[in-house]
Amino acid sequence: MKHSLLLTLLAALALAQAPAGTPAGTNDPFPQPINTTEGAITVKFTEFAIIPGQPQAPRIMAMSDEPGTRRLFVSDMRGVLYSVSYDGKTVTPYLDLTAANWSVNVNSQGSERGFQSFALHPQFAQRGARGFGKFYTLLDTSNTMPPADFKPGGGTHTHDSALLEWTAKDPAAATYDGAAPRELMRWEQPFANHNCGHMSFNPTATPNSPDFGLLYLGMADGGSGGDPFKHAQNLNVGFGKIFRIDPLGTNSPNGKYGIPASNPFAGDNNPNTLGEIYAYGVRNPQRLFWDKKNGAMFMSDIGQNIVEEISPVNAGANLGWNDWEGSYRFLDRNSVSPDNPRADAKVTYPIVEYGQLDPLLQGSSAAIGGLVYRGTAIKQLSNLLIFGDNPSGEIFYVNADSLPKGGQSPIRRILLNDGGTPKTLLQVIKAKNTAQGRTPATRADLRFGEAADGRIFLLNKADATIRLLISD
Numbered sequence: 001m002k003h004s005l006l007l008t009l010l011a012a013l014a015l016a017q018a019p020a021g022t023p024a025g026t027n028d029p030f031p032q033p034i035n036t037t038e039g040a041i042t043v044k045f046t047e048f049a050i051i052p053g054q055p056q057a058p059r060i061m062a063m064s065d066e067p068g069t070r071r072l073f074v075s076d077m078r079g080v081l082y083s084v085s086y087d088g089k090t091v092t093p094y095l096d097l098t099a100a101n102w103s104v105n106v107n108s109q110g111s112e113r114g115f116q117s118f119a120l121h122p123q124f125a126q127r128g129a130r131g132f133g134k135f136y137t138l139l140d141t142s143n144t145m146p147p148a149d150f151k152p153g154g155g156t157h158t159h160d161s162a163l164l165e166w167t168a169k170d171p172a173a174a175t176y177d178g179a180a181p182r183e184l185m186r187w188e189q190p191f192a193n194h195n196c197g198h199m200s201f202n203p204t205a206t207p208n209s210p211d212f213g214l215l216y217l218g219m220a221d222g223g224s225g226g227d228p229f230k231h232a233q234n235l236n237v238g239f240g241k242i243f244r245i246d247p248l249g250t251n252s253p254n255g256k257y258g259i260p261a262s263n264p265f266a267g268d269n270n271p272n273t274l275g276e277i278y279a280y281g282v283r284n285p286q287r288l289f290w291d292k293k294n295g296a297m298f299m300s301d302i303g304q305n306i307v308e309e310i311s312p313v314n315a316g317a318n319l320g321w322n323d324w325e326g327s328y329r330f331l332d333r334n335s336v337s338p339d340n341p342r343a344d345a346k347v348t349y350p351i352v353e354y355g356q357l358d359p360l361l362q363g364s365s366a367a368i369g370g371l372v373y374r375g376t377a378i379k380q381l382s383n384l385l386i387f388g389d390n391p392s393g394e395i396f397y398v399n400a401d402s403l404p405k406g407g408q409s410p411i412r413r414i415l416l417n418d419g420g421t422p423k424t425l426l427q428v429i430k431a432k433n434t435a436q437g438r439t440p441a442t443r444a445d446l447r448f449g450e451a452a453d454g455r456i457f458l459l460n461k462a463d464a465t466i467r468l469l470i471s472d
Contacts, residue, residue: 024337024338024339025331025332025334025335025336025337025338026335026336026337026338027305027306027334027335027336027357028306028355028357029306029307029327029328029336029338029341029355030354030355030358030407030408032408032409033358033359033360034354034358034360034396034408034411034413035409035411035412036360036413038412039412039413040412040413040414040415040422041380041381041397041412041413041414041415042414042415042416042417042422043378043380043381043414043415043416043417043469043470044416044417044469044470044471044472045416045417045418045428045458045467045468045469045470046467046468046470047465047466047467047468048088048457048466048467048468049074049084049088049089049091049465049466050091050464050465050466051074051076051082051091051464051465051466052091052093052464053076053464057438057461057462057463057464058076058077058078058080058461058464059076059077059078059108059114059445059461060074060075060076060077060447060459060460060461060464060466061075061076061077061114061115061116061117061447061459061461062074062075062117062118062198062447062449062459063075063447063448063449063450063457063459063466064118064119064120064200064449065450065451065452066120066124066125066171067125067452068124068125068126068171069124069125069171069172070085070086071083071084071085071086072084072085072086072449072451073094073118073120074449074459074466075115075117075118075137076115077108077114077115077116077461078098078106078108078114078115079096079097079098079104079106079108079114079115079139080093080095080096080097080098080115081093081094081095081096081097081115081118081137081176082094083174084466086451088466088468092174092175093175094174094175094176095166095175095176097115097137097139101180102180102181103143103180104139104141104143104164104181105141105142105143106139106140106141106142107139107140107141107142107159108140109192110192110193112192112193112194112195113140113159113192113195114139114140115137115139115140116138116139116140116161116195116196116197116198117137117138117196117197117198117199117200118135118136118137118138118199119135119136119199119200119201119215120135120136120201121134121135121136121201121213121247122201122205122207122212122213123213124168124171125171125172130213130248131213131248132171133167133168133169133170133171133178134165134166134167134168134247134248135165135166135168136163136164136165136166136184136199136215136247137163137164137166137181138161138162138163138164138196138197138199138217139161139162139164139196140159140160140161140189140195140196141159141160141161141162142159143160144157144159144160144188146160146183146186147186148160148186148187148188149185149186149187149238149253149254150185150186150187150188150237150238150239151187151188152188152189152190152222152229152231152237152239153190153229153230153231153234153237154190154228154229155190155191155222155223155224155228155229156190156191157188157189157190158189158190158191158192159189159192159195160186160187160188160189161186161187161189161195161196161219162183162185162186162187163183163184163185163186163196163199163217164181164182164183164184165181165182165183165184165247166178166181166182167179167182182256183256184245184247184256184257185245185252185254185256185257187219187238187239189222189223190222190223190224190229191222191223191224192223193223193224194220194221194222194223194224194283194284195220195223196217196218196219196220197217197218197219197220197284197285197286197287198218198285198286198287198288199215199216199217199218199288200215200216200288200289201213201214201215201216202214202216202290202295202297203290203292203452204290204291204292204295210260210262213246213247213248214244214245214246214260215243215244215245215246215247216242216243216244216278216288216297217242217243217244217245218242218282218285218286218287218288218299219238219239219240219241219242219243219282219285220239220240220282220283220284220285221239221240221282221283221284221321221322222239222240225304225333226304226322226330226332226333227240227283227321227322230322232280232281232282232283232321232322233280233281233318233321233322233323235265235272235273235274235277235280236272236273236274237274238274238276240280240281240282240283240321240322241274241276241277241278241279241280241282242277242278242279242280242282242285242288242299242313243276243277243278244260244263244276244278245257245258245259245260245276246258246259246260252275252276259275259276262315263275263276263277263278263315264277264278264315264316265277265316278313278315278316279313279314279315279316279317279318279319279348280317280318280319281317281318281319281320281321281322281323281324281347282299282301282319282321283301283302283303283304283321283322283325284301284302285299285300285301286300286301286302286366286367286368286369286390287299287300287368287369287370287447287448288313288369289369289370289371289372289448290372291372291374291385291400292372292374293372293374293400296312296372297312297313297314298310298311298312298313298351298369298370298372298385299311299312299313299319299369300367300368300369300370300387301319301321301367302366302367302368302390303325303326303356303365303366303367304322304325304330304333305333305334305356306325306326306328306334306335306336306355306356306357307325307326307327307328307336307353307354307355307356308326308353308354308355308356308365308366308367308389309326309350309352309353309367310350310351310352310353310367310369310370310385310387311348311349311350311351312348312351312403313348314348317348318346318347318348319347319348320344320347320348320349323344323347324344324347324349326349326350326353326406327341327342327349327350327353327406327407328341329341329343341406342406349405349406350406351385351398351403351404351405351406352387352398352403352404352406352407352408352410352411353367353406353407353408354367354389354408354411355408358408360392360394361389361391361392361394362391362392364391364392364443365389365390365391365392366389366390366391367387367388367389367390368387368388368389368390368446368447368448369387369388369448370385370386370387370388370448371385371386371448371450371456372384372385372386372400373386373400373454373456374400374454375454377454377455377471378456378469378470378471379471381397381414381456381469383399383400383401384397384398384399384400385397385398385399385400385403386414386448386456387448388425388446388448389446390443390444390445390446391426391443391444391445392424392426392443392444393424393425393426393427393428393429393443393444393446393460394413394424394425395413395414395415395416395424395425395446395458396411396412396413396414397411397412397413397414398410398411398412416428416467418431424444425444425446425458425460425467426441426443426444428467429441429444429460429462429463429465432463432465433462433463436463438463441462441463443462444460444462445460445461445462446458446459446460447459447460449466455468455469456468456469457469
């Protein structure tokens with residue numbers, strides 16, 4: 001009797017603690033795992049270039065092609081920008097952001113801070129053009145003395161993130177020959193994680209198009225976990241957003257960059273919206289990329305603890321976070337609601353998403369885009385949208401001409417042909433680490449690179465090697 005009474009009291013207490021109408025949560029909204037064999041593609045690869053770095057491998061973050069000077073540029077998260085010849089045989093340190101004379105003070109402590117991204121102006125090699133010699137770096141800095149343009153809604157002041165403009169005198173010079181950088185904007189970071197992300201000029205924009213020379217920047221939600229200050233949905237806060245700016249303009253509040261009149265909130269006469277915002281509701285955007293066939297823009301966004309996503313990005317789009325994690329209503333750090341997915345017509349949901357608990361991912365996952373391959377050199381990859389999983393080194397694809405509407409059922413794998421054996425990138429890296437005399441990596445930290453001629457590169461932070469996908 002006492003036992004039954006106790007159970008009744010406990011049940012009543014549990015009901016009292018759960019507000020009426022609270023949906024039941026789940027940490028796995030995808031009951032069917034990613035198919036490991038159906039539609040799997042195997043692609044050959046070759047080692048293209050080695051980025052120097054001893055005893056630790058460089059933390060390779062981003063790649064950009066500069067056709068005017070016939071070089072690829074590659075960044076190390078620790079603060080060095082390298083140039084790489086088109087044949088991969090020559091690797092040269094182009095700019096060391098950590099050099100004392102620049103006073104940049106790169107903060108590369110921990111796994112998420114450092115030299116995050118860079119972008120070469122599309123007129124970088126065009127003498128006489130406004131963008132001649134100009135390129136941009138997005139980084140975390142320990143110098144917190146300058147006033148920030150964008151401040152968080154709480155937290156502590158751990159460090160700052162800054163967007164810097166550099167101007168080379170001779171873009172074709174082997175090393176940077178310009179003066180100290182000009183700061184365009186600065187964010188006061190409230191936590192050590194979820195800092196600035198990827199940035200890029202739209203590679204599909206032609207010189208006479210409205211988007212030409214406009215810089216897109218992914219800015220994470222400020223960190224901690226769960227977006228505790230609701231930054232991503234607040235249009236008056238510069239966190240959890242994708243910005244679009246004219247780096248050569250002057251009509252911003254600080255006068256150091258331009259805000260395009262075509263930005264969705266630039267002309268709304270609302271002091272509570274930032275004109276720099278192109279899209280909002282993002283958590284940790286680590287890659288922005290475009291489809292050269294139709295100009296469509298996409299983003300990979302690393303999820304909280306449940307859903308990883310690749311999403312389309314349009315002007316003014318609300319990408320959901322932290323009301324939604326992928327297609328599912330966000331409840332807390334460890335659960336989403338399985339009920340009524342994609343229920344808000346005003347939210348832009350992912351084209352594809354997957355669960356962090358999928359057995360293929362070894363208990364850890366982080367989506368990373370990505371590119372849309374419209375080339376023909378590697379026939380089995382033609383017309384595919386390619387993305388990957390950061391830690392596991394898994395590479396995936398979906399059909400770029402028939403984009404899915406969420407879920408992980410359309411996801412198919414791309415494996416690397418390593419001497420006749422299909423492998424993930426992480427498996428390839430582990431073998432390389434062993435040959436290097438290093439402890440085999442436990443994660444790949446995958447990134448993608450793409451040349452103007454359509455070549456696809458695989459970058460990582462674990463073995464200093466850039467790999468090139470090749471045809472059979």
